[in-house]
Amino acid sequence: MLFCNFYNLDNTMDNKVRRMLCAVFAGMMLVLCLAAAPAGLVRAADASMLPMYRRAVDLPQGDLSRLAQVIRRAQDGEEITIGFLGGSITEGRGAANIQDCYVSQVYKWWYDTFPQAKINVINAGLGGTSSYLGVHRVDEEILSHDPDLVFVEFAVNDTLDGACTNSYENLIRKILLSDSHPALVLLFATNETGDSAEEAEAELGRYYELPMISYGKAVLPEVEAGSFAWYEIAEDIVHPNNRGHAIFAGLITMYLEEICSRLDRIRIDEARLQSYELPEPITPQVYQDARIESAATITPSAEIGYGVYDFNYHFMDNWYALEEGSYISFEVEARGIGILYQRTEEGTFGQYDIYIDGVCVRTLDGNFVRSDGTETEAEALYASPDGERAEHVITIVKNPASVNVDFVIIGLLLS
Numbered sequence: 001m002l003f004c005n006f007y008n009l010d011n012t013m014d015n016k017v018r019r020m021l022c023a024v025f026a027g028m029m030l031v032l033c034l035a036a037a038p039a040g041l042v043r044a045a046d047a048s049m050l051p052m053y054r055r056a057v058d059l060p061q062g063d064l065s066r067l068a069q070v071i072r073r074a075q076d077g078e079e080i081t082i083g084f085l086g087g088s089i090t091e092g093r094g095a096a097n098i099q100d101c102y103v104s105q106v107y108k109w110w111y112d113t114f115p116q117a118k119i120n121v122i123n124a125g126l127g128g129t130s131s132y133l134g135v136h137r138v139d140e141e142i143l144s145h146d147p148d149l150v151f152v153e154f155a156v157n158d159t160l161d162g163a164c165t166n167s168y169e170n171l172i173r174k175i176l177l178s179d180s181h182p183a184l185v186l187l188f189a190t191n192e193t194g195d196s197a198e199e200a201e202a203e204l205g206r207y208y209e210l211p212m213i214s215y216g217k218a219v220l221p222e223v224e225a226g227s228f229a230w231y232e233i234a235e236d237i238v239h240p241n242n243r244g245h246a247i248f249a250g251l252i253t254m255y256l257e258e259i260c261s262r263l264d265r266i267r268i269d270e271a272r273l274q275s276y277e278l279p280e281p282i283t284p285q286v287y288q289d290a291r292i293e294s295a296a297t298i299t300p301s302a303e304i305g306y307g308v309y310d311f312n313y314h315f316m317d318n319w320y321a322l323e324e325g326s327y328i329s330f331e332v333e334a335r336g337i338g339i340l341y342q343r344t345e346e347g348t349f350g351q352y353d354i355y356i357d358g359v360c361v362r363t364l365d366g367n368f369v370r371s372d373g374t375e376t377e378a379e380a381l382y383a384s385p386d387g388e389r390a391e392h393v394i395t396i397v398k399n400p401a402s403v404n405v406d407f408v409i410i411g412l413l414l415s
Contacts, residue, residue: 213251289415358393
């Protein structure tokens, strides 16, 4: 999420208040940056974009009631809040500046197209993370702001196994059933080889009748045809550069312009503008109450050698093991348990064992290589075999073979 760390704030200040202040400050900075953005940066209606656009939206577009209603409200000058939830591409990786990333360019389209409306944007992109972490953080980072429209982008980071299909469907349902009844648009990014979870995620999009836009379907045929090379639109095998972000934004804004052009002809299902009965879930609905518990929200049942710091750049109130023999334990009631922890490329962190109810379920390494991981790592540790909540004890201790002591627990992932 776009926010900054306020290190000089009173340590006793409520965590939610700090996050709100950070989000407000980030929003102000985004508006200032966008004011300097080149005019017409995101209006990508030139002829070269049209073939890419047609492929990008060559998917069932579902029910447009909520999206059309948001656009009508913007035309009427109402306040509109738009949330973006995703990985590093959504966060802006590869763009030279904040105003060059696709989220900022889409925001600028709304800002320019509806000058009579107040447009708010929340960028909850976080590098290297999947919908498993997304479903745990969407409440606080997106839904707590009562969004009118949410874009979700996890196709590159989600794996092709059932676990991410499960978390992705839970995320879809969580957003659609939230109190502000937001419109939801699914975005599918890609890497150079086309490996992504788009097919599985698009199947869920069809099932829930959601609008979908595929960056992969747009650009990969152009690369294959020689229209441009992958590295002309990307800084590496995954992340778009400025040109790639402009294409991604252009696909989204062309879609929005198309909706605007036929707004009067779109049939509105009034029932879908409020809470409505979703189709039966395909996967177990175990993450509807998923959340992150940090040092600000849960107290350890036992703890030795840990301090609380704002170590991670995105999440506050982390537990930091600093002493030999550091030990921490929690008593929780949950059906699903995971952990969010910090890793470093410097090789200075230790390895820690995670016990649930006395059984070692995982050894976590606080170190990683950039080409094979990320610094903010989420891992699922336990799922109830019967889907029921029960009391559990989580204990985290240094592995006996670990040379280093340092280890950072960002939070517990509970559902």
